[in-house]
Ligand SMILES: [Zn+2]
């Protein structure tokens with residue numbers, strides 16, 4: 328069976344709209360909540376395995392929206408609040424429905440941060456750490472954490488299912504050469520495009536243009552831009568962004584709830 332990759336959230340740290348912002352994008356998302364962006368995360372359904380990637384502070388709302396009722400394991404890209412802030416949302420799922428701890432694979436350097444941050448959730452999770460470049464087999468799906476450029480220890484995940492390859496890099500500034508070689512020619516590159524206009528954090532994130540260039544550079548068949556924050560640099564509306572991106576071939580703007588079969 329082919330796997331389904333669901334983008335649970337496609338916004339950057341502040342979300343869209345952001346409560347403290349009145350840019351054109353936030354105004355548009357306030358008047359049309361379908362255009363809102365929750366914080367970034369993803370879910371993979373292989374038919375027999377249900378895998379959560381990151382746990383954004385919006386996790387509860389995302390799982391309800393997508394009718395997700397089961398989580399078998401969790402892989403975390405990195406230890407930033409917009410990616411881990413929703414872990415506590417899984418407490419009552421484990422206590423009332425699953426009745427056993429959920430395996431969570433953390434970056435090795437985040438294990439201590441996890442136990443320091445969530446001493447009351449120790450029994451909810453079976454804590455493990457992933458290793459860069461090691462392939463994890465989850466039923467028919469293979470998942471490999473590859474290094475990203477994000478200031479702290481951060482992975483992108485290469486997912487392989489039935490000969491199809493998808494790379495998910497929500498937070499990265501370009502790719503280390505070795506990672507770029509491993510994701511060369513992927514069917515789908517889903518990557519960080521935090522900035523519209525000038526990139527204020529060039530060592531941690533990409534602009535939309537840089538994300539498109541990265542897709543071309545690694546010869547991705549399709550590039551999906553995500554982790555979008557339009558509050559900084561040059562705010563745009565969703566409609567303006569769609570028009571701009573239409574100029575590029577095989578580039579798509581992610582949206583919350585977007586599904587990709589691979
Ligand atoms: Zn992020």
Ligand SMILES: [Zn+2]
Nearest residue numbers: 405407477498
């Ligand atoms: Zn981050």
Ligand SMILES: [Zn+2]
Nearest residue numbers: 348350353558
């Ligand atoms: Zn805004």
